Amino acid sequence: MKHIPVLLDSVMGALGDVHGKKIIDATFGAGGYTRAFLNAGADVIAFDRDPNVVPDADIIAREYGERFRFVPRPFSCIAELDGVYDAIVFDLGVSSMQIDIPERGFSFRGDGPLDMRMSGDGVDARGLIENLSVDELARVLRDYGDVRGAKRMAQNIKDARPQTTYELKSLIQNPHDVAPVFQALRIAVNDELGELERALDAVPNLLVAGGRCICITFHSIEDRIVKKVFRSWTTAPGDPRMPTIGVASFAPIKTAVPTDAEINHNPRARSAHLRGVVKSY
Ligand SMILES: C[S@@+](CC[C@H](N)C(=O)[O-])C[C@H]1O[C@@H](n2cnc3c(N)ncnc32)[C@H](O)[C@@H]1O
Incomplete structure (x- = not known):
């Protein structure tokens, strides 16, 4: 669009x-x-x-x-x-x-690689999840998405190592948390x-x-x-x-x-x- x-x-x-x-x-x-x-x-x-x-x-x-x-x-x-x-x-x-192209990985509405980089350079969302400790990832989810139960969510994500947007979405039990988790990772990936x-x-x-x-x-x-x-x-x-x-x-x-x-x-x-x-x- x-x-x-x-x-x-x-x-x-x-x-x-x-x-x-x-x-x-x-x-x-x-x-x-x-x-x-x-x-x-x-x-x-x-x-x-x-x-x-x-x-x-x-x-x-x-x-x-x-x-x-x-x-x-x-x-x-x-x-x-x-x-x-x-x-x-x-x-x-x-x-x-950016949102409408699933291959860019910004949106949970279409399946694509968990990328989220605006510039196409640097570490993507998969790399970020890989590089951060559970505590650091929990801080990202909390500070940039106001995600409740951030520590547990961070642990789940670290354990599952999602590679696609749908894999990440499937790890999030409460539908209300999906958008905040995606927002938090996007903010961190792009140092917004x-x-x-x-x-x-x-x-x-x-x-x-x-x-x-x-x-x-x-x-x-x-x-x-x-x-x-x-x-x-x-x-x-x-x-x-x-x-x-x-x-x-x-x-x-x-x-x-x-x-x-x-x-x-x-x-x-x-x-x-x-x-x-x-x-x-
Ligand atoms: C909401 S859109 C802007 C739409 C624009 N005002 C229009 O009317 O078409 C935001 C744009 O800002 C770019 N952007 C976001 N953060 C940026 C940054 N730190 N440096 C440069 N561009 C950035 C994104 O790549 C995206 O294309």
Whole structure:
């Protein structure tokens, strides 16, 4: 299924007029946000660590020429960019394309190898299970999935060494625990929270005065991180993270969640949550 951009109207509303502005789309995906930014007259640098999105990025590059640049790397690499930008947007998590291809191993709805790597590089979910001790795996399940009985579940998984998504699913007795277990492993395989923290660390120095950072989160664990980091910026002017520009100050942008109509049209939007900040000076 083609990925339907989530909360796009709210994102555009939170950014205001972007004509002539420079935007970092940290999570290109199917390019839904990027196209909207370009069509509204902005220049876009887009990041995605999934090599499968490159053909879509190539099409956009041909259409929009120098106004668009694609960087096939993790978004924590925004820290290496030169210059300053008017907006940085994170639409976190996985895309419909990633979920819908069973061979990628993200979904328990189709059978495939227990992979879960967005980038295709590094250790996959099978390797992670192999490498972690029972206690470490239990911590992953607890911290990234709020899984109850995490220690027992970790022991079962270690003993069974599942190689496919269906094998893993068959080990989970309570149907309510299936999605949280898959989520927890996916977060660990892709170091999703570490990536988010490192990227957010780089944001203050990359924004112009008046620049905005918008995050769309899909579960409470990443939402908690965004909320905490944004709160630290909005309540602590003079953050030492801004050595080159001295004192900076941020104000929160109104949060948003999808309407019932959006959720009916796109059930994957249901847990989305928009948070944003604007840098005032
Ligand atoms: C929800 S989709 C984005 C959809 C996009 N906004 C659109 O409208 O088409 C999230 C995308 O972010 C990418 N992604 C997630 N974490 C990433 C990271 N740390 N670095 C780079 N890309 C990442 C995923 O590969 C996926 O393609």
